[in-house]
Amino acid sequence: MADVTTTEQAAPAADAHGHEEHAHGDHGHHDLGFWQTYVFSVDHKVIGIQYAVTGLLFLLFGFVLMMLMRWQIAYPGEPIPLIGEWLGDERAPGGIMLPEFYNQLGAMHGTIMVFLGVVPLAVGGFGNFVLPLQIGAPDMAFPKLNMASYWSFFVGGVVMFASFFVPGGAANSGWTSYAPLSVFATTGQTMWLVGMIFLITSSLLGSVNFIVTTIQLRAPGLSFMRLPFFVWAQLVTAFLLLLAFPPLEAAGVMQLMDRVAGTSFFLPSGLVYADAPWEATGGGSVLLWQHLFWFLAHPEVYVLILPALGIVGEIIANNTRKPVWGYRVLVYSVVFLGFMSFVVWAHHMFLTGMGTTMSSFFQTTTMIISIPSVVILSALFITLYGGSIRFTVPMLFALAFLPMFGIGGLTGLPLGLSAPDIHLHDTYYVIGHFHYVVAPGTLMALFGGIYYWFPKATGRKMNDFLGRVHFWGSFISINVVFMPMLIQGLAGMNRRMYDGGEQYLMNADVLWLNEVISIAAWVLGLFQLPFIYNFFRSIKHGEKVDGNPWQATTIEWQAPSPPPHGNFSAPPVAHRGPYEYSVPGAARDFLMQGEPDTAAEPAKV
Amino acid sequence: MSEDVQAHIKTYMKVGGALAVLTALTVIVSYIDFWGVPFAVFVALVIAATKGSLVVSFFMHLIEEKKMILATLVLTVFFFIVLIFLPLLGHADRHGEYYTLPNANAPTAAPAAGH
Amino acid sequence: MDIPYIVEERADTGLNNVKLGIWLFLASEVMLFGALFSSYVLLRLMAVEWPFGVDVLNVPLGTFNTAVLIGSSVTMVMAYASLKMDDFGRFRMWLAATIGLSLLFMVVKGFEYNHEFDIGNFPWTSTYLAIYFTMTGLHALHIIGGVVVNTYLLFPGSKMWTTNKAQFTNRVEAAGLYWHFVDLVWIFLFPVLYLL
Structure with a gap:
């Protein structure tokens, strides 16, 4: 972890006051040495950065898998240029991708992006680094568990990665691993x-x-109603992870039993595989897997979105120099959203033979859950109104998030109603929809968050010009990637086709879009290079900044940048709500949460 | 403090005794065929729920626990109920038959019980 | 740097970190076993035939094991109460008894498994046996986890009693909560798998 400076190096970045206190805070701590400082660290900041960097690397890896798939979709049957020969005969003989390998790429792209990329970055990375700082805590409540959490994630990631190299390659039944195919x-x-x-x-x-x-x-x-919105979003996310993931663990154990111990939890009787009856007792239910999987995987969608909403809320309040509009409404909406996300999952299963009563129930809950999402988005939009907006790089990403997430959400409504879902199910429309939520939506917010909190983690800002190049390039190309998918899907083009849908006549009119999308995807890849360069260069060579470069209000900006072990020079105390920007009569246009009351401040805030 | 713990210990012993009695009861009842399987399931679950609430209330001290923990558990129980019953309702309301053939080598000792 | 509220309770929540943490963990466990119970109910309702546990499993052994596990819950809570009364000697006795009963449970369970294998009942024999082995197996893993934690608290971990009584009592309480939960799961597993 080259981007973590030791406390000794950190000291000059802290202001003079912070330095004294900091030296005091370090009293009694012996030097931990390289391994315990950077690798097996229990410090939430180091763990957060570990999570974030690992998550970013997995995002890049998942993106590379997708770029390979896009070649196959745009030019089926043609050898992959540059790296085609390295893939080996069992994956791409002569550089031409095999269908089996395409399936592996598809399944692993989804798995890696969701479970190893976005969640570790949004929850593990931002949650670990920012949350304790924002609530003024010295560290997480259980630092050792925190370390165990990262290393368990790391092992899981290594196992997933290694699965590409076992006979038969990685998982190839889609990221949903539907039984019986997956068995x-x-x-x-x-x-x-x-x-x-x-x-x-x-x-x-x-x-x-x-x-x-x-x-x-x-x-x-710091009462609950003074918590920054980001903390609320992370809190609800944590509850989703806590209660929704265990059913998938149970389902995973059962599928493991099916595969290893020959049980039939998800195998109905009378299955024939490779022209021979499958040797199992049968009597299982394929729908049971789907129920248990989506019991996790629908809340998981909100695990991906909520931290992004939290980040966007912070950035927008800071860069409009206004309190977020309707703080309480935002909080209640996010809590309600989390709660409802547990009872909508079967809208993924409308086409499994579910009866009309259950379909009606789930499409009703799905329509209900869209209400708080719209409330949150509207509140963030309204915050912009009348603000003196600073178009900083984080703000550009946050501003892009709003319409992108809006498109993602609105395109989801037809999928949440069982009648249009019959037409749209399993088409590229679905791909376009959920990518609009997660890629131009969540990822934009996460990039914004990286630009926003980078100075806190390193004491240096990322380069502004490269940031703008990264933003505009990504924003335009990512829309060229996903907008045509919606069109292809409406035309009826199915997903998961290794020849890009060529074999079906009905796709003929929209097939040309495949090439457009693929080229846009590679361009999108190119526009990540400025970010990668900027990220690593700015660690050592970025513009030096003080503890609060954005003139923000929340408590994390009170700590020195980067914060030392134990975080704060003096234990912070919250005196007011999180977004006291442009308070009438105040000396500056922001009042920090931890600043004690002064004469300059109006009597009642 | 110490008297408090002494009182608790008395409770623990009583609860332990009650659990033993209920365990015996549930076994005995299972051998008596009252009104078929649904009733037997009902009785067994009522006894198990009683035992469970004794353990949670007294051994785990939930009756004197703080509101925040109770709230978390109420939330969990709600989702637990959702998890148990929604897939079941989905199974009840369906198009077509999901029933599968009898297992070729299933244990033969049991008669086909109603469900 | 010290993390606050490890032992003392925070005024506005009335809780310490460990207490809240272990209850959250147990909430998650409820959902884990909940998914298995949900699967059990669905698979059973779908099945054309489903054996009575009484006809396949050894109910007297199961009953005995239930009593053993309930007994271990009582000894566990007594261990905690002994610490509350500042009686370290009795604490060790009760905790050792808990570990002993847990191991007895595992031994009996081992005999049961062995017997099932002997008469040709394997996880792949029927869906009933599949869910029996999965649920009891997962439960047994939880027992092993509990034995490991309790053994740690009995031997190396008990050194903390001399340095920080309050924190050690807290740890024993958390271990106890976990142990009672394992007991609780068995209280439902026993009738569901053996009697119905």
Whole structure:
């Protein structure tokens, strides 16, 4: 972890006051040495950065898998340029991708992006780094569990990655691992299940830690209704992880039993595989897997979105120099959203033969859950109104998030109604929809968050020009990637086709879009290079900044940048709500949460 | 403090005794066929729930626990109920038959019980 | 740097970190076993035939094991109460008894498994046996986890009693909560798998 400076190096960055206190705070701590400082660290900041960097690397890896798939979709049957020969005969003989390998890429792209990329970055990375700082805590409530959480995640990631190299390759039954296909699948599926069990353990440890930290370690004066919106979003996310993941763990154990011990939890009787009856007792239910999987995987969608909403809330309040509009409404909405996310899952299963009564129930709950989402988005939009907006790089990403998440959400409504879902189910429309939520939506917010909190983690700002290049390039190309998918899907083009849908005549009119999307995807890849360069260069060579470069109000900006072990020079106390920007009569346009009352401040805020 | 713990110990012993009695009861009842399987399931679950609430209330001290923990558990129980019953309702309300053939080598000792 | 509220209770929540943490963990466990119970109910209702546990399993052994586990819960809570009364000697006795009963449970369970295998009942024999082995197996893993924790608290971990009584009592309480939960799961597993 090259981007973590030691406390000795950190000291000059802190202001003079912070330095004294900091030296005092360090009293009694011996030097931990390289391994315990950077690798097996129990410091939430180091763990957060570990999570974030690992998550970013997995995002890049998942993105590379997707770029390979896009070649196959745009130019089916043609050898992959540059790296095609390295893939080996069992994956791409002569550089031409095999259907089996395409399936592995598809399944692993989804798995890696969701479980190893976005969640570790959004929850593990931002949650670990920012949350304790924002509530004025010295660390997480259980630092050792926190370390165990990261290393369990790491092992899960290694198992997933290694599964590409076992005979038969990685899991190839889609990221949903639907039975019975997944039970018949090659060894890679077993490794997928084992990897998932590690990842679930990791998120269990993490979520317990987040909840206890938020409830117990808030600074004095920081009541629940004074918590920054980001903390609320993380708290609800942690509850989702805590209660929704275990059913998938149980389902994973059962599928493991099906694969290893020959049971039939998910195998109905009379299955024929490869022209021979499958040797199992049968009597299982394929729908049971779907129920248990989506019991997790729908709340998981909100695990991906809520931290992003939290980040966007912070950035927008800071850069409009206004309090977020309707703080309480935001909080109630996010809590209600989390609650409702547990009772909508079967809208993924409208086409499984579910009766009309149950379909009606689930489409009703799905329509209800869209209300708080719209409330949150509207509140963030209204915050912009009348603000003196600073178009900083984080703000650009936050502003892009709003319409992108809006498109993602609105395109979801037809899918949540069972009648249009009959047409749209399993088409590229679905791909376009959920990518709009997660890629141009969540990822934009996460990039914004990286630009926003980078100065806190390193004491240096990322380069502004490269940030703008990264933003505009990504924003335009990512829309060229996903907008045509909606069109293809409406035309009826199915997902998961290794030839890009060429074999179906009905796709003929929209097939040309495949090439457009693929080129846009590679361009999108190119536009990540400025970010990668900027990220690593700015660690050592970025513009030096003080503890609060954005003139923000929340408590994390009170700590020195980067914060030393134990975080704060003096234990922070919260005196007011999180977003006291442009308070009439105040000396500056922001009042920090931890600033004691002064004469300059109006009597009642 | 010490008298408090002494009083608790008395409770623990009583609860332990009650659990033993209920365990015996549930076994005995299972051998008597009252009104078929649904009733037997009902009785067994009522006894198990009683035992469970004794353990949770007294051994785990939930009756004197703080509101925050109770609230978390109420939330969990709600989702637990959702998890148990919604898939079941989905199974009850369906198109077509999901019933599968009898298992070729299932244990033969039991008669086909109603469900 | 010290993390606050490890032992003392935070005024506005009335809780310490460990107490809240272990209850959250147990909430998660409820959902884990909840998913298995949900699967059990669904698979059973779907099945054309489903054996009575009485006809397949050894109910007297199961009953005995239930009593053993309930007994271990009583000894566990007594161990905690002994610490509350500042009686370390009795604490060790009760905790050792808990571990002993847990091991007895595992031994009996081992005999039961062995017998099932002997008469040709394997996880792949029927869906009933599949869920029996999965649920009891997962429960047994939880027992092993509890034995490991309790053994730690009995031997190396008990050194903390001399340095920080309050924190050690807290740890024993948390271990106890976990142990009672394992007992609680068995209280439901026993009738569901053996009697119905």
